[in-house]
Amino acid sequence: MARENINDILVFLAVARERSFTRAAAKLGMTQSALSHIIRGLEARLGVRLLTRTTRSVSPTEAGERLLQNVAPRMEEIEAEIAAVSDLGDKPAGTIRITATDHVIDNFLWPRLAPVLPQYPDIHLEMSADYRMVDIVAERYDIGVRWGDQVDKDMIAVRLTPDMRTMIVGSPAYFAHRPIPASAQDLMKHSCIGLRLATAGSVYAWELRHAGRDLELRPRGQFTFSGTYQMLNAALSGCGLAYLTEDLAAPHVQAGRLVSVMEDWCPHFPGLHAYYPSRRHSSRALGIVIDAIRHKA
DSSP, X not given: OOHHHHHHHHXXXXXXXHTOHHXXXXXXXXXXXXXXXXXHHHXXXXXXXXXXXXXXXXXXXXXXXXXXXXXXXXXXXXHHHHHHHHTTSSSOOEEEEEEEOHHHIIIIIXXXXXXXXXXXXXXXXXXXXXXXXXXXXXXXXXXXXXXGGGSOTXXXXXXXXXXXXXXXXXXXXXXXXXXXXXXXXXXXXXXXXXXXXXXXXXXXXXXXXXXXXXXXXXXXXXXXXXXXXXXXXXXXXXXXXXXXXXXXXXXXXXXXXXXXXXXXGOOEEOXXXXXXXTTSOOOHHHHHHHHHHSOOO
């Protein structure tokens, strides 16, 4: 195959994965018109249409899907082998892409990576704050972060935190004219702050446990957000009750800015874990990042 065909296929794979010329152009550092020109040229040489384009979306045709499913893994194998060769050099190098929530990045990943990575100037780090359940293989991330019970079995998981407890909290001002809830039925009478999940589009159900019984409660209230920091700020402002992890809420409880309620209803979760594909080439750069962020007991 001509070399230009290989480069053009890499462009096609980027557009097909992103389902968007705009996002693919941003990722590749190219203009949308240049991408369109490359795709049209590739389709002309292959004699088949690879992408179906509308004003709102881009999707692979049957031929495009076949190319995506069969060629993309081989390209990833080539990239892994190139990375392995690079590892034979004197300095660890490469780009490590991580997806996690903003809270995890700010409080667990960055504080552990910031002191380490300046020692390795050839390791480049890209962290994306996202509340979606990201498919790190399809979206070409090197590392994802989830609760331990959410990590797929075919992934290698590395613990970032001990098991973590949840908390239901509200401000003293909020409780000044409202009773303290003691049951799930009581909670339904309060203004509960919601978290809308980007992947499902639904509001996250509070996962409660009492007397050995699990219960999911859909929060009802005036405010719904897409991030935990906004939920925390709303609770601090006296706008309702928030369901948060202990590491985020406890400092404010200790300082008297929030009140913790129904503690015997709030379960522990099996800790945050970083995970990556078991089949991925484990580069020195990846190893350095994983070692920096892993939980040190």
